[in-house]
Amino acid sequence: MSWVAINSQEGVSESFVTLPTIDQKRILPHGTLPINILNINDLNYTLNNVSELCFDNGTKKTLLIEGYYPHTFGIWATHKLYRITYQIEGGGEQYIVAKIMNKKYGEKEFKLLLDLSECLNVPTPFHFLYDEELGKEDFFDVRGILWMNYVENQIHFEEYLLNWCITGQKKLELKDLTKSLCALWSAGVKHNDLKGEHLLFTGDEWFIIDFEKSVPYSGKEDIKDELAVLIGDSTAYFDGFITYHKISFEGVIKERYLAFINEFLSCFDINLKGNRYISVFSSAIQNKVLKSIYLSLGVG
Ligand SMILES: Nc1ncnc2c1ncn2[C@@H]1O[C@H](COP(=O)(O)OP(=O)(O)O)[C@@H](O)[C@H]1O
């Protein structure tokens, strides 16, 4: 249940109203308003009148607004991302994504997505909508909306690792991901927040998202950082799962974890030795064997 219905033509949804306040705040964090994502009329007006969003013929009608709410193990984050389902007159239902961001980060992410969409799989950005007039006045914290296309995500990277190790999933589909990562670095970008949550798998292809923290790529050390973080984050997630469910890390599970690491790392001509993130993430890993395997990526 990653997407929770917030609002529709019928009003605020029951599933949103019945959530504990703390979870409602995860879906509608402070600062999401004043751009009123909850107002269906405003949304219809925007979808039909902002020229950058008029790529479909016919009038669009908003059917549903949903907030992003990860339910998966170990993830507790607040997101400012909405999926809007709309219908085009006489046609089928479509999705579009709205991410609420301040001007600096919205413009940055829009430009990066536009540039990167030329060479790797990222969501197609449509527009960063920002009210310049409001921005010029002395309002505190004016936000804009980054509009982009919806990527039908089947699984995040850390869940994929978990499935591979635990459920005996048949094949590893990592080639396309490693190609995209190399294309990203070649395009001069260090993602700088590369973790499972920011990799979406459609079943055929991997997409990279959320470039808010990215910085210019400055050499091979950056590749080490990115891989140590990605493997560290998904290993910590995996560790949380096996610890919680009291699954022992041995036999097939251990072999599969090692196969995953080997297959993934062998695609990059890189040795993680000495990387500062290895010790950071290993301190979060409780299982002793898993910790020593992850630590060993940084030595030898
Ligand atoms: N274009 C998209 N299509 C589908 N899902 C998306 C898209 N962009 C983001 N998401 C989902 O929303 C989550 C939060 O998005 P993200 O860009 O990371 O925003 P935040 O800055 O709030 O973390 C992602 O982990 C992903 O699951």
Ligand SMILES: [Mg+2]
């Ligand atoms: Mg994010």
